[in-house]
Amino acid sequence: xxxxxxxxxxxxxxxxxxxxxxxxxxxxxxxxxxxxxxxxxxxxxxxxxxxxxxxxxxxxxxxxxxxxxxxxxxxxxxxxxxxxxxxxxxxxxxxxxxxxxxxxxxxxxxxxxxxxxxxxxxxxxxxxxxxxxxxxxxxxxxxxxxxxxxxxxxxxxxxxxxxx
Amino acid sequence: xxxxxxxxxxxxxxxxxxxxxxxxxxxxxxxxxxxxxxxxxxxxxxxxxxxxxxxxxxxxxxxxxxxxxxxxxxxxxxxxxxxxxxxxxxxxxxxxxxxxxxxxxxxxxxxxxxxxxxxxxxxxxxxxxxxxxxxxxxxxxxxxxxxxxxxxxxxxxxxxxxxxxxxxxxxxxxxxxxxxxxxxxxxxxxxxxxxxxxxxxxxxxxxxxxxxxx
Numbered sequence: 001x002x003x004x005x006x007x008x009x010x011x012x013x014x015x016x017x018x019x020x021x022x023x024x025x026x027x028x029x030x031x032x033x034x035x036x037x038x039x040x041x042x043x044x045x046x047x048x049x050x051x052x053x054x055x056x057x058x059x060x061x062x063x064x065x066x067x068x069x070x071x072x073x074x075x076x077x078x079x080x081x082x083x084x085x086x087x088x089x090x091x092x093x094x095x096x097x098x099x100x101x102x103x104x105x106x107x108x109x110x111x112x113x114x115x116x117x118x119x120x121x122x123x124x125x126x127x128x129x130x131x132x133x134x135x136x137x138x139x140x141x142x143x144x145x146x147x148x149x150x151x152x153x154x155x156x157x158x159x160x161x162x163x164x
Numbered sequence: 165x166x167x168x169x170x171x172x173x174x175x176x177x178x179x180x181x182x183x184x185x186x187x188x189x190x191x192x193x194x195x196x197x198x199x200x201x202x203x204x205x206x207x208x209x210x211x212x213x214x215x216x217x218x219x220x221x222x223x224x225x226x227x228x229x230x231x232x233x234x235x236x237x238x239x240x241x242x243x244x245x246x247x248x249x250x251x252x253x254x255x256x257x258x259x260x261x262x263x264x265x266x267x268x269x270x271x272x273x274x275x276x277x278x279x280x281x282x283x284x285x286x287x288x289x290x291x292x293x294x295x296x297x298x299x300x301x302x303x304x305x306x307x308x309x310x311x312x313x314x315x316x317x318x319x320x321x322x323x324x325x326x327x328x329x330x331x332x333x334x335x336x337x338x339x340x341x342x343x344x345x346x347x348x349x350x351x352x353x354x355x356x357x358x359x360x361x362x363x364x365x366x367x368x369x370x371x372x373x374x375x376x377x378x
Binding site: 006009010011013017018021022025034038039040041042043044046047058064067069071072073074080102105106109110113116118119122127128129130138139140141155158159162 | 168169171172173175176177180183184185186187188194195197198199200201202203271272273274275276277280307331365366368369372373
Protein backbone atom coordinates (compact mmCIF):
# COMPACT_ATOMS: atom_id res chain seq x y z
CA UNK A 1 0.00 0.00 0.00
CA UNK A 2 1.27 3.42 -0.78
CA UNK A 3 3.45 5.53 1.45
CA UNK A 4 1.30 8.63 1.54
CA UNK A 5 -1.74 6.68 2.70
CA UNK A 6 0.31 5.05 5.42
CA UNK A 7 1.69 8.35 6.61
CA UNK A 8 -1.78 9.83 6.80
CA UNK A 9 -3.05 6.83 8.70
CA UNK A 10 -0.25 6.73 11.26
CA UNK A 11 -0.55 10.47 11.88
CA UNK A 12 -4.30 10.26 12.43
CA UNK A 13 -3.93 7.27 14.72
CA UNK A 14 -1.17 9.00 16.66
CA UNK A 15 -3.46 11.96 17.25
CA UNK A 16 -6.41 9.77 18.24
CA UNK A 17 -4.59 7.00 20.07
CA UNK A 18 -6.36 7.80 23.34
CA UNK A 19 -9.49 6.09 22.06
CA UNK A 20 -7.63 2.85 21.45
CA UNK A 21 -5.81 3.04 24.79
CA UNK A 22 -9.10 3.48 26.59
CA UNK A 23 -10.61 0.43 24.89
CA UNK A 24 -7.50 -1.57 25.76
CA UNK A 25 -7.60 -0.50 29.38
CA UNK A 26 -11.17 -1.73 29.69
CA UNK A 27 -10.71 -5.05 27.96
CA UNK A 28 -7.35 -6.10 29.35
CA UNK A 29 -5.90 -6.32 32.81
CA UNK A 30 -2.17 -6.01 32.44
CA UNK A 31 0.33 -4.07 30.43
CA UNK A 32 1.32 -6.87 28.07
CA UNK A 33 -2.20 -7.62 26.98
CA UNK A 34 -2.90 -3.91 26.73
CA UNK A 35 -0.10 -3.62 24.20
CA UNK A 36 -1.20 -6.80 22.46
CA UNK A 37 -4.71 -5.52 21.96
CA UNK A 38 -3.45 -2.10 20.93
CA UNK A 39 -1.40 -3.73 18.23
CA UNK A 40 -4.26 -5.91 17.01
CA UNK A 41 -6.56 -2.88 16.81
CA UNK A 42 -3.88 -0.96 14.91
CA UNK A 43 -3.60 -3.81 12.41
CA UNK A 44 -7.37 -3.99 11.94
CA UNK A 45 -7.61 -0.22 11.56
CA UNK A 46 -4.85 -0.22 8.99
CA UNK A 47 -6.43 -3.11 7.11
CA UNK A 48 -9.76 -1.32 6.99
CA UNK A 49 -8.31 2.13 6.34
CA UNK A 50 -8.47 1.99 2.53
CA UNK A 51 -12.22 1.47 2.92
CA UNK A 52 -12.57 4.43 5.26
CA UNK A 53 -14.02 7.06 2.99
CA UNK A 54 -14.05 9.95 5.34
CA UNK A 55 -17.83 10.27 5.34
CA UNK A 56 -17.62 9.67 9.07
CA UNK A 57 -15.15 11.27 11.42
CA UNK A 58 -11.93 9.33 11.79
CA UNK A 59 -12.48 9.08 15.54
CA UNK A 60 -16.04 7.75 15.14
CA UNK A 61 -14.83 5.12 12.77
CA UNK A 62 -12.05 4.24 15.20
CA UNK A 63 -14.48 3.59 18.02
CA UNK A 64 -16.22 1.03 15.91
CA UNK A 65 -13.17 -0.83 14.66
CA UNK A 66 -11.50 -0.76 18.08
CA UNK A 67 -14.56 -2.13 19.87
CA UNK A 68 -15.21 -4.72 17.18
CA UNK A 69 -11.69 -5.95 17.53
CA UNK A 70 -11.88 -6.10 21.31
CA UNK A 71 -15.25 -7.86 21.33
CA UNK A 72 -15.15 -10.18 18.36
CA UNK A 73 -11.69 -10.67 16.99
CA UNK A 74 -9.29 -10.58 19.86
CA UNK A 75 -8.43 -13.90 21.45
CA UNK A 76 -8.00 -13.54 25.15
CA UNK A 77 -5.62 -15.90 26.82
CA UNK A 78 -6.60 -17.38 30.14
CA UNK A 79 -4.29 -15.28 32.24
CA UNK A 80 -5.94 -12.15 30.95
CA UNK A 81 -9.33 -13.04 32.25
CA UNK A 82 -10.46 -11.60 35.55
CA UNK A 83 -7.24 -10.82 37.26
CA UNK A 84 -7.53 -7.72 39.33
CA UNK A 85 -4.44 -5.80 38.45
CA UNK A 86 -4.38 -2.37 40.00
CA UNK A 87 -1.43 -1.37 37.94
CA UNK A 88 -3.55 -1.07 34.83
CA UNK A 89 -4.17 2.31 33.32
CA UNK A 90 -7.61 2.99 34.69
CA UNK A 91 -6.49 2.09 38.13
CA UNK A 92 -3.60 4.42 38.35
CA UNK A 93 -5.27 6.71 40.78
CA UNK A 94 -3.12 9.34 42.30
CA UNK A 95 -3.95 9.34 45.98
CA UNK A 96 -3.95 13.07 46.51
CA UNK A 97 -6.29 13.73 43.60
CA UNK A 98 -9.40 12.60 45.42
CA UNK A 99 -10.74 12.48 48.88
CA UNK A 100 -10.72 9.05 50.35
CA UNK A 101 -14.35 8.01 50.10
CA UNK A 102 -14.61 9.19 46.53
CA UNK A 103 -11.48 7.35 45.64
CA UNK A 104 -12.78 4.19 47.22
CA UNK A 105 -16.03 4.53 45.39
CA UNK A 106 -14.31 5.01 42.06
CA UNK A 107 -12.14 2.01 42.63
CA UNK A 108 -15.23 -0.04 43.28
CA UNK A 109 -16.85 1.35 40.16
CA UNK A 110 -13.94 0.43 37.94
CA UNK A 111 -13.89 -3.03 39.44
CA UNK A 112 -17.59 -3.38 38.80
CA UNK A 113 -17.16 -2.34 35.16
CA UNK A 114 -14.42 -4.90 34.77
CA UNK A 115 -16.75 -7.63 35.93
CA UNK A 116 -19.20 -6.95 33.11
CA UNK A 117 -19.43 -8.98 29.91
CA UNK A 118 -17.88 -7.79 26.64
CA UNK A 119 -21.03 -6.21 25.27
CA UNK A 120 -21.97 -4.51 28.53
CA UNK A 121 -18.47 -3.12 28.77
CA UNK A 122 -18.80 -1.67 25.28
CA UNK A 123 -22.02 0.05 26.31
CA UNK A 124 -20.47 1.51 29.44
CA UNK A 125 -17.45 2.62 27.47
CA UNK A 126 -19.55 4.46 24.91
CA UNK A 127 -21.57 5.99 27.72
CA UNK A 128 -18.42 7.19 29.48
CA UNK A 129 -17.25 8.64 26.20
CA UNK A 130 -20.47 10.63 26.04
CA UNK A 131 -21.77 9.00 22.85
CA UNK A 132 -25.43 9.34 22.01
CA UNK A 133 -27.74 6.38 21.58
CA UNK A 134 -27.78 6.52 17.81
CA UNK A 135 -24.01 6.09 17.71
CA UNK A 136 -24.09 3.33 20.31
CA UNK A 137 -26.79 1.52 18.33
CA UNK A 138 -24.88 1.85 15.10
CA UNK A 139 -21.64 0.60 16.60
CA UNK A 140 -23.18 -2.52 18.06
CA UNK A 141 -25.68 -3.16 15.29
CA UNK A 142 -28.84 -2.91 17.39
CA UNK A 143 -31.70 -0.43 17.31
CA UNK A 144 -31.68 2.77 19.33
CA UNK A 145 -34.53 1.54 21.51
CA UNK A 146 -32.63 -1.63 22.26
CA UNK A 147 -29.51 0.34 23.06
CA UNK A 148 -31.49 2.41 25.55
CA UNK A 149 -33.04 -0.64 27.19
CA UNK A 150 -29.72 -2.40 27.36
CA UNK A 151 -27.97 0.64 28.79
CA UNK A 152 -30.53 0.96 31.55
CA UNK A 153 -30.05 -2.66 32.41
CA UNK A 154 -26.28 -2.26 32.58
CA UNK A 155 -26.60 0.81 34.77
CA UNK A 156 -28.84 -1.10 37.13
CA UNK A 157 -26.44 -4.01 37.10
CA UNK A 158 -23.60 -1.70 38.08
CA UNK A 159 -25.64 -0.12 40.84
CA UNK A 160 -26.48 -3.54 42.26
CA UNK A 161 -22.84 -4.53 42.25
CA UNK A 162 -22.00 -1.34 44.12
CA UNK A 163 -24.87 -1.37 46.62
CA UNK A 164 -25.54 -4.98 47.44
CA UNK B 165 -26.11 11.58 46.62
CA UNK B 166 -24.30 12.18 43.38
CA UNK B 167 -24.99 9.44 40.89
CA UNK B 168 -22.03 7.08 40.85
CA UNK B 169 -22.13 6.77 37.11
CA UNK B 170 -21.87 10.51 36.64
CA UNK B 171 -18.94 10.50 39.01
CA UNK B 172 -17.33 7.73 37.03
CA UNK B 173 -17.89 9.58 33.78
CA UNK B 174 -16.19 12.69 35.11
CA UNK B 175 -13.27 10.71 36.40
CA UNK B 176 -12.97 8.76 33.17
CA UNK B 177 -12.70 11.87 31.11
CA UNK B 178 -10.23 13.44 33.54
CA UNK B 179 -8.01 10.45 33.20
CA UNK B 180 -7.01 10.96 29.58
CA UNK B 181 -3.77 12.52 30.75
CA UNK B 182 -2.71 9.26 32.39
CA UNK B 183 -2.99 7.22 29.21
CA UNK B 184 0.18 5.92 27.58
CA UNK B 185 1.46 7.80 24.55
CA UNK B 186 2.95 5.97 21.60
CA UNK B 187 5.22 7.70 19.14
CA UNK B 188 4.69 7.92 15.39
CA UNK B 189 7.42 5.32 14.84
CA UNK B 190 5.96 2.87 17.33
CA UNK B 191 2.58 3.02 15.61
CA UNK B 192 4.19 2.83 12.21
CA UNK B 193 5.96 -0.36 13.27
CA UNK B 194 2.67 -1.87 14.34
CA UNK B 195 1.08 -1.53 10.90
CA UNK B 196 3.60 -4.06 9.64
CA UNK B 197 2.90 -6.69 12.25
CA UNK B 198 0.79 -9.77 11.62
CA UNK B 199 -2.73 -9.99 12.90
CA UNK B 200 -3.68 -12.78 15.27
CA UNK B 201 -7.43 -12.39 15.10
CA UNK B 202 -9.94 -15.22 15.39
CA UNK B 203 -10.86 -14.86 11.72
CA UNK B 204 -7.32 -15.43 10.70
CA UNK B 205 -7.10 -18.56 12.82
CA UNK B 206 -10.31 -19.94 11.41
CA UNK B 207 -9.13 -19.19 7.93
CA UNK B 208 -5.81 -20.95 8.48
CA UNK B 209 -7.46 -23.98 10.03
CA UNK B 210 -9.88 -24.26 7.14
CA UNK B 211 -7.02 -23.99 4.66
CA UNK B 212 -5.17 -26.80 6.44
CA UNK B 213 -8.36 -28.83 6.29
CA UNK B 214 -8.76 -28.22 2.60
CA UNK B 215 -5.20 -29.30 1.91
CA UNK B 216 -5.46 -32.31 4.21
CA UNK B 217 -8.53 -33.78 2.53
CA UNK B 218 -7.29 -32.97 -0.94
CA UNK B 219 -3.99 -34.70 -0.11
CA UNK B 220 -5.78 -37.82 1.07
CA UNK B 221 -7.63 -37.86 -2.20
CA UNK B 222 -4.51 -37.51 -4.30
CA UNK B 223 -2.58 -40.11 -2.31
CA UNK B 224 -5.33 -42.64 -2.90
CA UNK B 225 -5.76 -42.02 -6.59
CA UNK B 226 -2.39 -43.09 -8.03
CA UNK B 227 -2.36 -45.58 -10.92
CA UNK B 228 -1.61 -48.59 -8.73
CA UNK B 229 -4.66 -47.95 -6.61
CA UNK B 230 -6.63 -47.46 -9.82
CA UNK B 231 -5.55 -50.93 -11.05
CA UNK B 232 -6.64 -52.44 -7.78
CA UNK B 233 -9.97 -50.68 -8.01
CA UNK B 234 -10.38 -52.03 -11.54
CA UNK B 235 -9.83 -55.54 -10.20
CA UNK B 236 -12.55 -54.88 -7.67
CA UNK B 237 -14.91 -53.63 -10.42
CA UNK B 238 -15.51 -50.36 -8.64
CA UNK B 239 -13.16 -47.99 -10.49
CA UNK B 240 -15.98 -46.39 -12.47
CA UNK B 241 -18.00 -45.55 -9.38
CA UNK B 242 -14.90 -44.22 -7.67
CA UNK B 243 -14.06 -42.08 -10.70
CA UNK B 244 -17.53 -40.52 -10.65
CA UNK B 245 -17.18 -39.97 -6.92
CA UNK B 246 -13.78 -38.32 -7.45
CA UNK B 247 -15.19 -35.91 -9.99
CA UNK B 248 -18.06 -34.96 -7.69
CA UNK B 249 -15.60 -34.63 -4.85
CA UNK B 250 -13.29 -32.23 -6.69
CA UNK B 251 -16.22 -30.19 -7.94
CA UNK B 252 -17.51 -29.72 -4.43
CA UNK B 253 -14.05 -28.94 -3.08
CA UNK B 254 -13.75 -26.17 -5.69
CA UNK B 255 -17.11 -24.83 -4.60
CA UNK B 256 -15.94 -24.75 -0.99
CA UNK B 257 -12.71 -22.95 -1.88
CA UNK B 258 -14.83 -20.31 -3.54
CA UNK B 259 -17.13 -20.12 -0.52
CA UNK B 260 -14.22 -19.79 1.90
CA UNK B 261 -12.79 -16.97 -0.12
CA UNK B 262 -16.09 -15.09 -0.40
CA UNK B 263 -16.81 -15.49 3.31
CA UNK B 264 -13.39 -14.24 4.20
CA UNK B 265 -13.66 -11.24 1.93
CA UNK B 266 -17.05 -10.35 3.35
CA UNK B 267 -15.68 -9.76 6.81
CA UNK B 268 -15.27 -6.05 6.84
CA UNK B 269 -14.15 -4.58 10.08
CA UNK B 270 -16.09 -1.40 9.76
CA UNK B 271 -19.41 -3.20 10.09
CA UNK B 272 -21.34 -3.16 13.33
CA UNK B 273 -20.37 -5.71 15.96
CA UNK B 274 -23.44 -7.82 15.35
CA UNK B 275 -22.90 -7.98 11.61
CA UNK B 276 -19.28 -8.84 12.09
CA UNK B 277 -20.06 -11.66 14.50
CA UNK B 278 -22.64 -13.00 12.10
CA UNK B 279 -20.11 -13.03 9.28
CA UNK B 280 -17.56 -14.87 11.40
CA UNK B 281 -20.10 -17.47 12.48
CA UNK B 282 -20.96 -17.95 8.84
CA UNK B 283 -17.34 -18.75 8.10
CA UNK B 284 -17.49 -21.32 10.83
CA UNK B 285 -20.68 -22.79 9.36
CA UNK B 286 -19.03 -23.20 5.99
CA UNK B 287 -16.14 -25.03 7.63
CA UNK B 288 -18.57 -27.34 9.40
CA UNK B 289 -20.36 -28.06 6.15
CA UNK B 290 -17.06 -28.80 4.50
CA UNK B 291 -16.10 -31.20 7.26
CA UNK B 292 -19.43 -33.03 7.05
CA UNK B 293 -19.15 -33.26 3.30
CA UNK B 294 -15.73 -34.85 3.69
CA UNK B 295 -16.96 -37.31 6.28
CA UNK B 296 -19.80 -38.38 4.01
CA UNK B 297 -17.54 -38.77 1.00
CA UNK B 298 -15.03 -40.67 3.10
CA UNK B 299 -17.72 -43.05 4.34
CA UNK B 300 -19.02 -43.57 0.83
CA UNK B 301 -15.55 -44.51 -0.37
CA UNK B 302 -15.24 -46.92 2.52
CA UNK B 303 -18.53 -48.64 1.79
CA UNK B 304 -17.88 -48.99 -1.94
CA UNK B 305 -14.45 -50.40 -1.21
CA UNK B 306 -15.80 -52.92 1.23
CA UNK B 307 -18.42 -53.98 -1.26
CA UNK B 308 -15.72 -54.45 -3.92
CA UNK B 309 -13.45 -56.41 -1.64
CA UNK B 310 -16.13 -58.78 -0.46
CA UNK B 311 -17.50 -59.50 -3.93
CA UNK B 312 -14.40 -59.50 -6.11
CA UNK B 313 -11.19 -59.79 -4.11
CA UNK B 314 -10.00 -63.39 -3.69
CA UNK B 315 -9.83 -63.13 0.11
CA UNK B 316 -13.23 -61.59 0.27
CA UNK B 317 -14.76 -64.23 -1.96
CA UNK B 318 -13.31 -66.92 0.24
CA UNK B 319 -14.94 -65.43 3.32
CA UNK B 320 -18.28 -65.04 1.59
CA UNK B 321 -18.11 -68.59 0.28
CA UNK B 322 -17.24 -70.02 3.69
CA UNK B 323 -20.17 -68.21 5.18
CA UNK B 324 -22.66 -69.44 2.60
CA UNK B 325 -21.36 -73.03 2.92
CA UNK B 326 -22.12 -72.83 6.61
CA UNK B 327 -25.63 -71.97 5.61
CA UNK B 328 -25.83 -68.75 7.55
CA UNK B 329 -25.12 -66.15 4.89
CA UNK B 330 -27.90 -63.94 6.26
CA UNK B 331 -26.35 -63.62 9.69
CA UNK B 332 -22.96 -63.16 8.04
CA UNK B 333 -24.15 -60.14 6.07
CA UNK B 334 -26.00 -58.79 9.07
CA UNK B 335 -22.77 -58.96 11.02
CA UNK B 336 -20.74 -57.28 8.24
CA UNK B 337 -23.27 -54.45 8.05
CA UNK B 338 -23.46 -54.01 11.81
CA UNK B 339 -19.71 -53.91 12.21
CA UNK B 340 -19.24 -51.42 9.40
CA UNK B 341 -22.03 -49.17 10.69
CA UNK B 342 -20.55 -49.22 14.18
CA UNK B 343 -17.05 -48.58 12.89
CA UNK B 344 -18.19 -45.66 10.75
CA UNK B 345 -20.21 -44.21 13.60
CA UNK B 346 -17.23 -44.28 15.94
CA UNK B 347 -14.95 -42.62 13.40
CA UNK B 348 -17.57 -39.95 12.69
CA UNK B 349 -18.10 -39.32 16.38
CA UNK B 350 -14.39 -38.89 17.02
CA UNK B 351 -13.94 -36.45 14.17
CA UNK B 352 -17.07 -34.54 15.18
CA UNK B 353 -15.79 -34.25 18.75
CA UNK B 354 -12.45 -33.01 17.50
CA UNK B 355 -14.06 -30.20 15.51
CA UNK B 356 -16.46 -29.35 18.29
CA UNK B 357 -13.48 -28.83 20.54
CA UNK B 358 -11.36 -26.98 18.00
CA UNK B 359 -13.94 -24.43 16.96
CA UNK B 360 -15.72 -24.48 20.27
CA UNK B 361 -12.67 -23.04 21.96
CA UNK B 362 -12.12 -20.47 19.24
CA UNK B 363 -15.69 -19.28 19.05
CA UNK B 364 -17.16 -19.73 22.51
CA UNK B 365 -16.92 -16.12 23.58
CA UNK B 366 -17.97 -14.84 20.20
CA UNK B 367 -21.09 -16.97 20.18
CA UNK B 368 -22.01 -15.82 23.67
CA UNK B 369 -21.67 -12.19 22.66
CA UNK B 370 -23.61 -12.75 19.48
CA UNK B 371 -26.44 -14.40 21.38
CA UNK B 372 -26.50 -11.54 23.82
CA UNK B 373 -26.98 -9.04 21.03
CA UNK B 374 -29.47 -11.27 19.29
CA UNK B 375 -31.58 -11.54 22.42
CA UNK B 376 -32.30 -7.84 22.08
CA UNK B 377 -34.01 -8.34 18.74
CA UNK B 378 -36.97 -10.15 20.24
